[in-house]
Amino acid sequence: MNSGDIRLIYLIFFFLELVWESFLGFLNLRYIQKTRGRVPEEFAAFVDSATYERCAAYNLARGRFSLLAQAASSLGVLALIFSGALGSLDAFFREWNTHPYIAGILFIFSVSLILYFLALPFSLYSRFVLEERYGFNKMTGSLFARDAVKSLALSVIVFAPLLAALFWFMDSAGPLWWLIAFGFTAGFQLFVSLVYPLLIAPLFNKFTALEEGSLKEKITALAGRLSFHIKGVFVMDGSRRSRHSNAYFTGLGSAKRIVLFDTLLSSLTEDEALAVLAHEIGHEKKKHLYRRLAASFAMLFAAFAIVNLLYRWEPLFAAFGFSAVSYQGIFVILSFCSGPFTFFLTPLFTCVSRLHEYQADRYAAAAGYARELQTALLRLGKDNLANLTPHPLFSFWHYSHPTLGERIAAISAAL
Numbered sequence: 001m002n003s004g005d006i007r008l009i010y011l012i013f014f015f016l017e018l019v020w021e022s023f024l025g026f027l028n029l030r031y032i033q034k035t036r037g038r039v040p041e042e043f044a045a046f047v048d049s050a051t052y053e054r055c056a057a058y059n060l061a062r063g064r065f066s067l068l069a070q071a072a073s074s075l076g077v078l079a080l081i082f083s084g085a086l087g088s089l090d091a092f093f094r095e096w097n098t099h100p101y102i103a104g105i106l107f108i109f110s111v112s113l114i115l116y117f118l119a120l121p122f123s124l125y126s127r128f129v130l131e132e133r134y135g136f137n138k139m140t141g142s143l144f145a146r147d148a149v150k151s152l153a154l155s156v157i158v159f160a161p162l163l164a165a166l167f168w169f170m171d172s173a174g175p176l177w178w179l180i181a182f183g184f185t186a187g188f189q190l191f192v193s194l195v196y197p198l199l200i201a202p203l204f205n206k207f208t209a210l211e212e213g214s215l216k217e218k219i220t221a222l223a224g225r226l227s228f229h230i231k232g233v234f235v236m237d238g239s240r241r242s243r244h245s246n247a248y249f250t251g252l253g254s255a256k257r258i259v260l261f262d263t264l265l266s267s268l269t270e271d272e273a274l275a276v277l278a279h280e281i282g283h284e285k286k287k288h289l290y291r292r293l294a295a296s297f298a299m300l301f302a303a304f305a306i307v308n309l310l311y312r313w314e315p316l317f318a319a320f321g322f323s324a325v326s327y328q329g330i331f332v333i334l335s336f337c338s339g340p341f342t343f344f345l346t347p348l349f350t351c352v353s354r355l356h357e358y359q360a361d362r363y364a365a366a367a368g369y370a371r372e373l374q375t376a377l378l379r380l381g382k383d384n385l386a387n388l389t390p391h392p393l394f395s396f397w398h399y400s401h402p403t404l405g406e407r408i409a410a411i412s413a414a415l
């Protein structure tokens, strides 16, 4: 196979993904448009027609914008690959006469920066125009800039040593380097998820222990009743950036904590917040986190096996505009390939994720919170202007959670 063939195969998969995603996007937009006039029966008791119309308008605006952003980013990626820019940039850093690992790391960071700046106008518009228009955005320009600088510094601190270690394994660990690299990266990922809630998340948000009071008492009682060991319940100042609300578990082992957004607490009743918490405890009890982690390790393993097969294959490098094979080149090439060559697996992951959500909902219902969970979900759906009527194929493909209607119905069925 020569580099021309490789380009052709890449382009075929690239456009398959683009066409399929655009098709789904259009399908979904048309469906929202079609169902726009009248509140669907299952929501009639909870959602007035003005709110329903607002949901439709918000999701139409977001859907249209994401189609546009997708097309623009595809153009950017193709330009980057087929203009030979990647090869020129790689050559530029090699000529610096620094250590080859440093040249490699600089190259990977430069490509990431280029992609970041290509996407920047879209993220600015999304946040400061679209989200602003619907009253979600709470972020100021200066907070946006500070977040960006912090994320950049953090990714240098986290990824530069990881990349250097990977280059070193490729250089000196022999034919089984990729197994060692996999083990190292998996361990690294575990380590980062351990320190994330303690060291990284606090750089961006303030976490305050939930104050003593009736909610705290009820949470402690609930945890006791479900024999669940809570290491800490924290309230996060999500309202600094957005009015969207959420709750999640974070960390592993003893660093595990429950995080409730302040926006969630301000809109739910105490019993509804407990229902959301029972759902989160359900995820823990059913070991969903560990399953997700195992799946991500399996993908990491596959990725390193593929790197090992391809990292010296010259035609592949030529197809992406590189003049020579390199350690840094293969990681960039694979990151450009990962979307087009795996997008058809998306429903596999979203189906499993939705199954987990159903299980966690059932757990909360069995714990006695069925009604409260339903009203909590409806309230959060309204607050977040959720799409109440996604096209079934679109939600099947993309949704990590069942639609609001599906969840309400499943909880009723579990009663």
Ligand SMILES: [Zn+2]
Residues within 6 Å of the ligand: 279, 280, 283, 357, 360
């Ligand atoms: Zn969940």
